[in-house]
Amino acid sequence: MRCAKALQLTLAVIKPDAVAHPLILETLHQKILENFFIIRKNDLVWRREDSENFYAEHAGCYFYQRLVEFMSSGPMRAYILAREDAITYWRGMMGPTKVFRAHFTSPNTLRGQYGLTDTRNTTHGSDSIESAKKEIAFFFPEFAADEWMEREEPVFRLGLIEYNEQSKVHTLQETR
Numbered sequence: 001m002r003c004a005k006a007l008q009l010t011l012a013v014i015k016p017d018a019v020a021h022p023l024i025l026e027t028l029h030q031k032i033l034e035n036f037f038i039i040r041k042n043d044l045v046w047r048r049e050d051s052e053n054f055y056a057e058h059a060g061c062y063f064y065q066r067l068v069e070f071m072s073s074g075p076m077r078a079y080i081l082a083r084e085d086a087i088t089y090w091r092g093m094m095g096p097t098k099v100f101r102a103h104f105t106s107p108n109t110l111r112g113q114y115g116l117t118d119t120r121n122t123t124h125g126s127d128s129i130e131s132a133k134k135e136i137a138f139f140f141p142e143f144a145a146d147e148w149m150e151r152e153e154p155v156f157r158l159g160l161i162e163y164n165e166q167s168k169v170h171t172l173q174e175t176r
């Protein structure tokens with residue numbers, strides 16, 4: 001994969017409903033690998049307060065309690081992904097938020113294929129440049145996005161990278 005235009009970063013999360021099924025998790029990882037550079041990957045479990053903080057914008061919604069409980073109910077997997085139009089591309093792969101709609105109008109999307117309910121809908125993806133920045137910092141506080149853009153983005157764009165089977169992320173090719 002080589003790109004003419006600058007790469008964009010987004011945050012993608014595989015939610016607890018999908019991580020609970022090893023085959024689904026592996027399938028989702030492969031689909032991500034086919035379409036993105038994987039910059040970081042982290043398997044984690046949220047405390048309830050992480051869930052509440054992350055979804056603060058939905059506080060007061062009728063589904064908020066259900067949502068925060070679900071998102072802290074078990075392991076999930078977060079990724080920083082890169083490609084030219086990463087934010088909209090990943091949102092497109094995910095499909096509609098509502099699983100009923102996803103099943104009927106977008107059956108080939110991830111939510112269309114694997115979504116269980118409007119809450120247990122398989123994946124999360126940042127919806128704008130601002131939220132990607134905020135959400136990457138939330139999940140990967142040690143990741144220096146500006147520095148990555150300056151130092152690594154040009155090398156990734158040229159495709160001078162390799163996939164590490166063990167850590168399941170792309171890294172810069174070893175120079176010798």
Ligand code: DAT
Pocket residue numbers: 058063067096097118119121123124125127
């Ligand atoms: P998205 O995850 O597509 O960005 P969102 O930001 O509007 O959607 O909502 C965040 C999550 O909240 C969503 O993935 C699942 C839950 N949610 C949203 N609307 C819901 C609804 N009407 N009923 C139940 N859960 C809902």
Ligand code: MG
Pocket residue numbers: 125127
């Ligand atoms: Mg959202």
